[in-house]
Amino acid sequence: MFASITEKISNVFKNLRGLGKISEKNVTDALEEIRTSLLSADVNREAADEFINKVHKSAIGQKVLSKILPEQQIVKIICDELVELFGGNQEIEKYTAKPxxxxxxxxxxxxxxxxxxxxxxxxxxxxxxxxxxxxxxxxxxxxxxxxxxxxxxxxxxxxxxxxxxxxxxxxxxxxxxxxxxxxxxxxxxxxxxxxxxxxxxxxxxxxxxxxxxxxxxxxxxxxxxxxxxxxxxxxxxxxxxxxxxxxxxxxxxxxxxxxxxxxxxxxxxxxxxxxxxxxxxxxxxxxxxxxxLGMGDVVSFVEKAQQHVDKQEQEKLSKKIKKAEFDLNDFLISIQQIKKMGSMSMLIGMIPGMSKTSMPDSDGKKMRMMEAIIQSMTIQERAKPSIIDSWRRTRIAKGAGVELKDVNALLKQFFQMQKMMKSFKGEKGIKKMQAFASQFNMHIGK
Ligand SMILES: Nc1nc2c(ncn2[C@@H]2O[C@H](COP(=O)(O)OP(=O)(O)OP(=O)(O)O)[C@@H](O)[C@H]2O)c(=O)[nH]1
Ligand SMILES: [Mg+2]
The missing domain is CATH 3.40.50.300 (P-loop containing nucleotide triphosphate hydrolases)
Known part of the structure; x- marks a missing residue:
């Protein structure tokens, strides 16, 4: 779902990023490309045109085009307008009527x-x-x-x-x-x-x-x-x-x-x-x-996880996150929890940094491979992933019956996730985490 739009938009962003300075013409060209991708994904022409016009106006309205328009700023504008197109800040239905x-x-x-x-x-x-x-x-x-x-x-x-x-x-x-x-x-x-x-x-x-x-x-x-x-x-x-x-x-x-x-x-x-x-x-x-926009969907992911994940594991995990001690053992647990949840491809799209294209299977095959890789590591390696050098990576790949690039990809994903977890560390981070968690009635203690 949306894979083609996501792919095209992320290419557009990549091109913008490569430009250094971004001119109005760059933005117009980028938006034209996005418009084409919307139309080829069967978006109604009127809706696509209005969307592009709004983004264009908004980008120009920010008076940054004459100087530098950071790519993130365009992403934000596009994201805001997409939200509008989908219904803005609509209330989530909480039914009380009886019958x-x-x-x-x-x-x-x-x-x-x-x-x-x-x-x-x-x-x-x-x-x-x-x-x-x-x-x-x-x-x-x-x-x-x-x-x-x-x-x-x-x-x-x-x-x-x-x-x-x-x-x-x-x-x-x-x-x-x-x-x-x-x-x-x-x-x-x-x-x-x-x-x-x-x-x-x-x-x-x-x-x-x-x-x-x-x-x-x-x-x-x-x-x-x-x-x-x-x-x-x-x-x-x-x-x-x-x-x-x-x-x-x-x-x-x-x-x-x-x-x-x-x-x-x-x-x-x-x-x-x-x-x-x-x-x-x-x-x-x-x-x-x-x-x-391929930015993942942490909130939906956590909410879904909330419904299915073992409560005890979850508490253990949230303590580790708080202390920024998230290691490969925890990564393994989260993979196993994700496996339990089903609807893999949908969930994968929700994890930041993991797009559906990077994990195209919907049957959990890749998850099983990730599990096998972590299970081929020693206890020390799982607890202290930074020691896994190229020699160890080759050994792990052999042990798991996979290619070296698979081990590298897994570690890259792990380090990305660990980095995200680290951003929750410290007093400020705990507050951020609590605010984040309170959205799903998840309690994280001091
Ligand atoms: N993958 C997927 N399949 C779905 C989903 N919703 C429904 N289906 C499948 O779509 C098919 C049709 O679903 P039904 O619920 O029978 O559709 P219906 O509208 O009641 O069909 P009629 O009564 O014949 O009009 C079934 O095979 C469902 O399993 C969904 O969200 N995802
Ligand atoms: Mg029916």
């Missing part, structure tokens, strides 16, 4: 049924008692699929096997929820082509009867230019309250994500990053912008 009713609409195969399960799991984890209501009476096996999804996360499902009346199913579902104290009701609807008037009318009816708190369009991130029309059509019919982008783990070019919000004004609220119920999270414009 909470959510209607899911979208094209065939966009991920509605899967997303129904993901949402249910998220709401269940935040204290709701969810009920999935099966409103897809057209596709054979749609009901069974929803039931399986519900079973896999131990939530309830309401379905009527032989009914052909969706309005009744919705009414009965609501009654069933009330009678059984379910307070988050998610309606999974039939997939449709946006031109299908009959299905659009049907979902409008469902909306009228259910009066949902949220009406989400579930959209595949791989949609190209047509994503804009799809979003518009659904928005006209249903007054959407949000968009859920699915399959961000795939190799979609990402244009849909950048354009749908721009054209409809409807915020992207959640993203799906895999087939499993846990592969789902709230959408953060800032993090997405950072990820596109």
């Amino acid at each position: 909470l009713k959510i209607l899911l609409a979208g094209l065939h195969g966009s991920g509605k049924t899967t997303t129904a399960g993901k949402l249910a799991l998220l709401l269940k984890d935040s204290g709701y008692s969810p009920l999935l209501v099966a409103c897809d009476i057209y596709r054979p096996a749609a009901i069974d699929q929803l039931k399986m999804v519900a079973d896999s996360i131990s939530v309830a499902c309401y379905a009527e096997l032989h009914s052909k009346n969706v309005s009744k199913i919705v009414k009965h579902g609501l009654q069933y929820a009330e009678d059984n104290n379910f307070d988050a009701i998610i309606f999974d609807t039939a997939g449709r082509l946006h031109i299908d008037k009959q299905l659009i009318e049907e979902i409008k009816d469902i909306k009228k009867i259910a009066s949902p708190n949220e009406v989400f369009l579930v959209a595949d991130a791989a949609l190209g230019q047509e994503s804009v029309n799809i979003a518009k059509t659904f928005h006209d019919a249903l007054s959407l309250s949000g968009i859920i982008l699915t399959k961000l783990d795939g190799d979609a070019r990402g244009g849909a994500a950048l354009s749908m919000k721009y054209v409809t004004g409807v915020p992207i609220k959640f993203i799906g990053t895999g087939e499993r119920p846990a592969d789902f999270s709230a959408f953060h414009p800032k993090r997405m912008a950072n990820r596109i």
Whole structure:
């Protein structure tokens, strides 16, 4: 996802960096290149043009172009504008309404049924008692699929096997929820082509009867230019309250994500990053912008880690970070923790300094290799990585059955990570770390 944009933008940055002094013409040329990469990633033309114009204006507005415009400054401007394009500082949804009713609409195969399960799991984890209501009476096996999804996360499902009346199913579902104290009701609807008037009318009816708190369009991130029309059509019919982008783990070019919000004004609220119920999270414009610019996404990474990582290991690790004692043993633990989390390629993109291109596999093969390399080191080497000279590197490579360059790459990554950890050292650093950690309710003591 976004790999091509990220790659092109980072090349543009690299070229700027090589220039020393940066003129207005350099900036204009760089932006033109970025514009082309946005268009070839299927970003809507209007959105791309407005984005480039804003960045250009902002760069010139800073009155630095006549002198030197540091590359970082341009990166920052681009990043800020990307955040805007994605929805600015939108609030992260914290649901409290009871009952909470959510209607899911979208094209065939966009991920509605899967997303129904993901949402249910998220709401269940935040204290709701969810009920999935099966409103897809057209596709054979749609009901069974929803039931399986519900079973896999131990939530309830309401379905009527032989009914052909969706309005009744919705009414009965609501009654069933009330009678059984379910307070988050998610309606999974039939997939449709946006031109299908009959299905659009049907979902409008469902909306009228259910009066949902949220009406989400579930959209595949791989949609190209047509994503804009799809979003518009659904928005006209249903007054959407949000968009859920699915399959961000795939190799979609990402244009849909950048354009749908721009054209409809409807915020992207959640993203799906895999087939499993846990592969789902709230959408953060800032993090997405950072990820596109290849700057990693420490916050999302830590948050994800927070959900999965062993608490004790985490405490040990945070103590080490505090003392800047992070060594290869800890690196090994973090690799093993990352492996547990799944959705590798998605997570890799979140680690600073590691782009998806540097770790293209999504099955953890590279992780296993990294583990093997560290496991081929002696206890002293792991505790004091600075002693690993070229002779030791060759021996480690042999022991792990890998090439020397793999060992070098791992050590480079490790030293980068250690450097980042060190920036948290000292009184000032501890404050920085605490502020950083408090964002995810993670406590780091004095
Ligand atoms: N990789 C990946 N696959 C996904 C994601 N979300 C859904 N899928 C897959 O996409 C396919 C279609 O998902 P469904 O949930 O059945 O889609 P739907 O919109 O309910 O489809 P219809 O009911 O036929 O309209 C399934 O194979 C899912 O496993 C995601 O975020 N990532
Ligand atoms: Mg479905």
